[in-house]
Amino acid sequence: MRRWWAQPLVRAVVALALPFAVPAIITLLIWALPGSPVSIICPGCDGAEGLAQRWNLDQGMVHFYTNWMGGALHGEFGNSWRVVQGVPIAELLGPAIPVTVTLILLAMVPLFLASALAGLGWIPRQLDPLFQAIGLVPAMVPALVVYAVIALRFGANMADGPESLTAKLLWGAIILGITDGALSGAIVGTRSLFDNERKQQYVVVAQLRGEGVLSNTLPNVAGALVGQMRGRMLHLLSGAVIVEAVLRIDGLGDYLWRATLMQDFGLVLAAATGFALVSGAILMLQALIEVAVAWHQRRAPVIPAPGVV
């Protein structure tokens, strides 16, 4: 018999392991790259042993990883090597996390709405080709157009002004929410999930008894819906890197992009760990919802099989 708690448990373990595994992989990559990481912090510098020591780059990758992880657990990520040289990474990423979370949540709004409407069967199937055509547009294209408009509209204030940040977040969310197959995936995915469930015998029986379809199907598709939503959020998270980089939004994705390009590994480690934390949190949420659904199902009254007294 399949144990109901096995899948949520695996998810919870993966969620907890992600923030440790991601920096470990990046550390491996740093060591695999040719040249010395110190030459990235200080190009053309001779005698940068002091720097190597300060960054724990002088005693192998295990030493580096354990020290970095030890610092990270206390919120200490060191200073940026290249992107904004000298600025504490925590100071950069602190305000960046809410920005990225806001962008993702805003982008989830059209997806939630579309999913709900599709689940209720209120979106005509005839419109699917239109949504799929919109979904073929890569996020990069509208992002570049919006960047040009915002750059001309706000000019010098584009970088820091609150008005421009609001505009960038709203446009970024719209782009993220509808392009790259996000919207069409939400509509088609949710609809097919409910369609399959509606064909189940118990739903037909419930309908004959005069019960609502949604109240019967929702608890049973909840786990799959959350799984789909997690997939979509991860899709949005990776899309956020492109949108933030093009629109110059100071979010986690933009830092990750810039830090990777500039080989600012201190910042790459922290930003990627930030992504891993967000991803882990979503995974943990899915595990909790799965537990709740299973709990709900187990508490449902057991209907005895015919002929059993």
Add this chain to the structure above:
Amino acid sequence: MGRSRHLLVAAGISAAVLSTGAALTYYEGALPTTLNPLYAAKMVDYRAQELVFDRLWYHSPINNELESRLVQSWELTEGGKGIKLELASGIKWHDGKPFTADDVCFTVKAMLDSGTPSPIAEGYRDILAGCTPESRSTAIVHFTRIVHNPRERLGFSVLPEHAFDGNTAISPDLEFSARPTGTGPMKGSRGTRGVTFQSFANGHHSPQVGQMQLQESGDPLLAIKALINNSVQGIIEVAPNFRADVSASDELALKSYDLRSWWFVAINSKKAPLDDRRVRQALNFMLDRTELREKSIGVKPGERNSPCEFISGPFVPSSPYYNRSVPAVERSDQGQAEALLKEAGMEKVGGRWQFKGQPVSFRMGMEKSLDNEAPDILSYISNQFEAAGIGSQVYKIPPDNWTTEAITGHLTDYDLLVGKWSFGQVEDVNELFYTRSRGKGTRNIFNYSEQEVDRLLAQYDVAKTDTAARDAYHKLHRKLAEDLPYLFLWKLDTKSAWRTEVKGNTIAPYYYFTQFDSWRYEG
């Protein structure tokens, strides 16, 4: 003297108080990597640091005289191996602490400390021996030898001892690199998308612009549009193909920026067949610079006052070091090129040159941002080589990789690299051509090494008179034009564009903001 200084202080404070709240914003091609003068690597670094720090001595952009805002008087000591500096009074650091002789000596000691892995400090280690503070306002800087131009050798920015707790080992990743403390006219702070400068009235500075912002321009067309819309007030470098738009506007002014920049194609002379001088010379004859200039920069044939002048060596034509007896190659000469390649053992099969039975193809790179100034230059060069029978693959290198990889001599998998060097009043090219070893040749792109070149560079190093320095560099020019570690292309004028609301904006060669006190913004 004391009275006039107090008046100056009062004037400075009044100017700072009266300065308008409107922030002046300007675009740079890229953001500065660091605001710590010891780690400046790009021109944008030098320009931003000029606002925040004072160099001990600098060339006045008004009269070209060597001047100092920090030193009141000086005299040579120890028979010319030392210089005694009497510092100006009333100067404060941006955190309010007084500027003293200890700061000058701290800076010298920091540069001499091997724990400071700065390429700039490395350059001073050969000439500086130490520093002794005699009193709060007197310092003696010691040289390793007698030099003919001691003050010119002291063109470094002074750092505050207290900001480093006296620790002379200064690394680039300290917070000071983003939020430095200087004595310059503006207090600077690096953000994620730009640098904010705030005026700081001081004994020796009276800035009239209250706040200034440096931002990255991105697309050059959008940058020009933003300038026309008054969303920004200045652009440091305007590409030649946008200059007509700026000139056509009554609200914009195109201003010359004497950057002494010259363009080159560096040749990897360590790799066959480029290790053969005849092959390098053949490439020199293959390039049709006149056509390149016309197609990429838009210079019409026979155009007068062209922004682009051909060069035959590593100096701009107006430099005293430029050897006019060495002619520049302006047009291609395929006949000479073919003869040289055949002499070098290459043969042409089916219109393609082959070396040891293999078709010759070069991997070419270029710093990406140069495309803004000379659009598609890399493709045009590649096309000319293709037409002459040599294949090529082209790559654009991001500015940061150029700094970290190309300049440091790590892009040795390339055969040719197109780049640009910029200089100030002192056109010291030693770091470009010295054999890389023990702190020398720090900008030697392909680790070029030639004994005669090293000898001439050393001759310039020990020159005690301007004439001796000039002689050494004239010989160097001729030698490099023969040996060709670079194909020398041209000197390209640099122009800035500022809105006319920005007044008094004298642009200093190289450092740009040296006379920033005279700048006003009436926006």
